[in-house]
Amino acid sequence: MSRAIAGWLARSRLSGFGLILLLLCGWQLSALYLVDSPTWPPVTRVIEAWVEHLLDGSLLQHILATLWRQMLGYGLAVVLGAALGLAMGYYRALFNLLEPLVEILRPIPGPAYLPVLVLFVGIGNEMKVVLVLLASLFPVLLNTYSGVRAIDRVQYDTARTLGLTTAQTFRELVLPAASPQILTGMRISLAISLILAILGEMIVSTDGLGYFTLLAQRTFKVPEMYAGIFTLAAFGYLLNRLFLLCEARLIRWHLESSGRV
Amino acid sequence: MSAWLEVQGLGKRFGESGRPVLENVSFSVDRGEFLALIGPSGCGKSTLLHIVAGLSRSTTGTVRLNGVPVESPRREMMFVFQQYSKSIFPWKTVLDNVLLGIRYQPDAGSRVAMERRARDQLELVGLAEFADYRPYQLSGGMQQRVAIARALVRRPDILLMDEPFSALDAMMRADLQDLLRRLWRELGLTVVFVTHDLDEALYLAQRVLVLSAGPGRIARTVPVPLPEARGQVETRSDPVYLDLRSELFRAMTGSTREVHPA
Numbered sequence: 001m002s003r004a005i006a007g008w009l010a011r012s013r014l015s016g017f018g019l020i021l022l023l024l025c026g027w028q029l030s031a032l033y034l035v036d037s038p039t040w041p042p043v044t045r046v047i048e049a050w051v052e053h054l055l056d057g058s059l060l061q062h063i064l065a066t067l068w069r070q071m072l073g074y075g076l077a078v079v080l081g082a083a084l085g086l087a088m089g090y091y092r093a094l095f096n097l098l099e100p101l102v103e104i105l106r107p108i109p110g111p112a113y114l115p116v117l118v119l120f121v122g123i124g125n126e127m128k129v130v131l132v133l134l135a136s137l138f139p140v141l142l143n144t145y146s147g148v149r150a151i152d153r154v155q156y157d158t159a160r161t162l163g164l165t166t167a168q169t170f171r172e173l174v175l176p177a178a179s180p181q182i183l184t185g186m187r188i189s190l191a192i193s194l195i196l197a198i199l200g201e202m203i204v205s206t207d208g209l210g211y212f213t214l215l216a217q218r219t220f221k222v223p224e225m226y227a228g229i230f231t232l233a234a235f236g237y238l239l240n241r242l243f244l245l246c247e248a249r250l251i252r253w254h255l256e257s258s259g260r261v
Numbered sequence: 262m263s264a265w266l267e268v269q270g271l272g273k274r275f276g277e278s279g280r281p282v283l284e285n286v287s288f289s290v291d292r293g294e295f296l297a298l299i300g301p302s303g304c305g306k307s308t309l310l311h312i313v314a315g316l317s318r319s320t321t322g323t324v325r326l327n328g329v330p331v332e333s334p335r336r337e338m339m340f341v342f343q344q345y346s347k348s349i350f351p352w353k354t355v356l357d358n359v360l361l362g363i364r365y366q367p368d369a370g371s372r373v374a375m376e377r378r379a380r381d382q383l384e385l386v387g388l389a390e391f392a393d394y395r396p397y398q399l400s401g402g403m404q405q406r407v408a409i410a411r412a413l414v415r416r417p418d419i420l421l422m423d424e425p426f427s428a429l430d431a432m433m434r435a436d437l438q439d440l441l442r443r444l445w446r447e448l449g450l451t452v453v454f455v456t457h458d459l460d461e462a463l464y465l466a467q468r469v470l471v472l473s474a475g476p477g478r479i480a481r482t483v484p485v486p487l488p489e490a491r492g493q494v495e496t497r498s499d500p501v502y503l504d505l506r507s508e509l510f511r512a513m514t515g516s517t518r519e520v521h522p523a
Binding site for chain 2: 152154155157158160161162163164165168172173176177179251253254256257
């Protein structure tokens with residue numbers, strides 16, 4: 001009997017969702033019977049607030065505000081990071097020139113750029129977009145150039161014997177060979193970009209999920225505050241799922257050949 | 262026509278003061294010839310082939326093809342690498358890998374013509390049904406066949422092969438040896454084949470060059486007067502083959518003894 005249960009736990013992923021449900025039940029019961037505090041409302045009350053703000057469209061407006069800031073900064077970071085990373089990985093001289101600088105800038109935590117940015121680009125949308133951009137840049141950049149640098153000599157020699165020009169070599173070899181690593185960098189950056197977008201909105205903003213959540217806390221709308229966090233969880237989860245879907249399509253060869261599918 | 266591909270006084274050292282890897286290597290290859298280069302590991306035979314291909318520069322000496330010095334890869338010569346799993350691009354299907362051989366050639370004709378030509382090569386190496394497979398779905402032997410098809414699609418005169426079958430198991434190696442012999446005869450190719458396996462060299466080639474190690478030099482040139490119709494069983498039990506095998510074995514071990522005096 002216990003072996004049957006152990007087998008089921010090993011095979012089925014339902015247990016993970018079961019745990020989430022269990023925790024929510026625990027929250028609900030504790031809020032109803034154990035803790036009587038406005039800071040710990042029952043889950044049902046949070047969901048009520050959540051649905052209310054979803055239906056009146058206000059939450060959607062905040063979601064869109066966060067989404068475009070995040071995506072603009074993230075998109076720019078991906079384009080810049082991948083382009084620079086490809087060039088740095090391919091051209092040794094450029095790598096030697098830029099790599100020490102990258103290594104010095106990289107450990108700076110994203111939020112540390114904030115005070116500087118406020119001085120230079122103010123407190124508007126530009127600040128949030130640039131903040132997201134700066135923090136998302138490095139994972140893409142680093143993964144891209146290490147991906148390119150890991151390309152085997154035999155592969156470059158193959159390109160040469162096939163008479164490919166530099167541009168053709170980039171298209172046929174460098175970009176596809178580095179794509180698994182580029183995508184790894186992009187996935188790391190995606191998570192970071194949401195963090196920084198929210199942070200920027202919490203510092204100063206008039207819309208966005210960060211603003212919504214913090215404002216709810218400051219005005220003691222505790223269920224709304226939790227609803228904001230729920231939204232962020234769902235938002236981040238969906239973005240990641242969407243990303244994994246795209247990734248599986250783009251580099252099916254890599255996932256299959258390395259036995260990950 | 263003789264002395265078509267000509268290697269003259271080739272020397273190679275890595276770095277200014279590095280030990281020479283190759284020293285004063287000279288030989289020539291006739292059009293249509295099947296030449297094998299054998300030697301102990303580390304004798305620089307792979308380096309030599311890379312220089313002949315124009316993939317690597319020599320320190321001294323020249324390689325000439327039809328009288329023209331070879332300084333970068335030439336269209337008439339195609340290289341087949343030992344590491345087929347890297348040389349064949351895993352993100353492309355088998356057909357697209359072969360197509361890559363010609364898709365940027367301005368004179369290769371329309372897309373349809375190119376594809377027909379690529380499929381013909383796959384047919385030639387026995388992979389017609391595997392055009393839409395990905396390389397990692399194929400065995401090592403089949404992957405190396407894809408590499409050969411990709412080389413052939415460019416209609417080269419010369420195949421330069423760097424231990425192409427050494428990573429394969431015995432049965433697959435025998436299959437590919439026979440395939441290569443057939444292609445060589447049917448297509449009138451010239452083959453320069455590097456291997457450390459003297460049986461392979463004898464079975465395949467018309468002439469075997471034995472390289473000694475430290476630095477690599479040509480120690481012996483052994484013609485292989487075996488009938489051109491060869492078979493894995495008959496040829497390998499032919500008395501001529503067995504005599505040559507002993508001779509080559511002595512030449513090989515002799516050259517290693519020079520490097521590592523007991």
